[in-house]
Amino acid sequence: MVSWIRRKDYHLLTVGVLTYSSDDRFQAIHLQHSEDWTLQIKFVQQRDAGLYECQVSSHPPTSIFIQLNVVEARADIQGPSEKYLKPGSGLRLQCTVLQSTEPPAYVFWYHNNRMINYDVDRGINVTTELSEKSSTLTITNAATRHSGNYSCVPSNAQPASTYVHILNGENPAAMQHGGRGLSWLQCSPSSWLLIAFSLTVMLC
Template structure:
């Protein structure tokens, strides 16, 4: 190959008057002789489809999923940016969030920064809220403008304490309150339990126990165990994970009392049925003979007691 090129070049300088033109032609002939045209095709292909200005990396993601309360990072990889600017725009209200490193929204949860050596302009959304879900536009200040869109999906975990909202137990029994958190991409940093507003601590052995388990990919369970319950254990119990809503139940510790009787005893404003009828009968005394009024009152009271039974 090299010999061919050298010979053709020497001949072109020796026999051609316009040496520059002959030299270029001979070089082209050398390439064709050597590769049968392949090298020429490759040379042309090298200059096909090249970007002369900014362009988005085609491998950049178009979907980001994050959990409520965490931080979200939306990447926008721009090659050959040059002196152009990169802006982030929230599509639902066309609000300009950032331009390069400058923030143009009062919400300081939004910030853009360049990840060095990666050509990636990243939009950070701190403490993501449900309303942050939607489409975001990464725009480059070319003419016309270039845009890359990323959809932010916000997963809202669900939290509940299993069972009824009111729990009735007998004194001395063992109670388990199970708080289940589902659709949680990340395990909570902590889960606190509160009793009537005061944090429950494992301060007494064989009295209270708190267990936390990651049962599945997106499920975390916290169990509060109360041993040998006493009347003072009654009250509101709240399960409160980090960066999430809380869930509550009411625990009623009964001292040999039936739940229905306890609920009836709470309502002190309710009149006693027998006495209501007695007062009604006594009211008749104003317009009837006293002996008749008393008889009616006693009869109504007796009938009321029989119906209550």
């Protein structure tokens, strides 16, 4: 017989395939003739983090301990939070989803409050590789109308934003990149709270 115990409060969660917790998010899964016993926690929350014990009722009892860490994916913008460019410069923003259990269903880009994924006629091009958890926004010929706040919003991660200034005339003190070379910002979002988490133990 295999039992799952939450160690922080010594709460008995399951015995065999029976659940002893009033929280119906917990469930023991065991296939007949299998040596795998899985504790499934649906809709994981921050309070679920901690140490879990899988206890086998042998003589003497045998236990395996597993630490569950609950992480929240969110955007991480590398580099300065503001970017300064000359008109005519190229701009590239790279957004990568990190610490997520699955690829996002979509990644939307916003310029101020406007979604711009399909604004090709405004000089904006967005390419997204969902399986790679990445999306890239490029502007080959930046103009003053492209100034403003840019946000990367994946479906399963906290969004991130950065502000882009397209300056008219020279401003050496504020300008970070001049000429017509390509400049870029990298946005690295990292899943909303994990939607589901399962712990599997194989008995020897």
